[in-house]
Amino acid sequence: MYIVELLDELKIPLVNKFYKKHNVRGRANKQDKVWVTYYNNEIVAACRLQDKTEFLFLSTVFVVLEHRGKGVAKQLLSTLLKSQNKTLYTFAYKNVVDLYCAIGFNQVLTYTLALQVLFDTYKHRNVVALEYP
Template sequence: MYSVELLPAIMTPLVNKFYDAQKARGRAAKHDNVWVVKDNSKIIAACRLQPVDGYWLLVGVYVAPQFRRKGVAKKLIESAVYHFLSVNPGQTVYTFAYRHLCHFYTALGFQNNSCQLPSELASRLSSYLGQNRQLVAMYYV
């Protein structure tokens, strides 16, 4: 059975080992809220809520290939976002979703960002788009 948990900051290196083993982009920092899904005690999925200039950005969502299409990402993101917002009511969680995953994020309650992105987030998105990444800014309130 899978369990979802928020990792204590001291355990951040464990998620970075997971990302490295999976050849996934990004690295967790101690100031990130790092969420993982474990199968027994093994990390099989991870995501981070990263503070960016007073805002929160969902990044680094990754599920090990053998656990995909089993609801793991859905459970991970829902748990992370719902728990975060229950502790931080009124905050907005942003994400930059790959275009082909927009329907997935919409089903989880994210919306296409029709409002102005905060400047630091807009700058990051612009940089990623300049790298030919097919991303869409989305948010969850």
């Protein structure tokens, strides 16, 4: 059974260890809200939510290979989205855009200056800017 929860700030080193173990780019810090999915008391998925003042930014979404295709990312993101009341943006790799659209994300059509500056640091990665709701 998969369990999704907001990680306590004191446990952030655990998610960074998880990311490092799986060669995931990016690290969580104490300002991030880190959401994880556990399976048998082990982290099998994680993501970071950063407050950028004007909006929230979702990044470093990762699911362990053995747990992909089982709805883990959908459950993780759906749970996280229920607790948010600000516009949320993410830059999704093109091969997973359909997953995000299925849970309510839409492609960004108009960029604020702050979002454009952030996107410029990611655009070489073959990503699409998405927003929720």
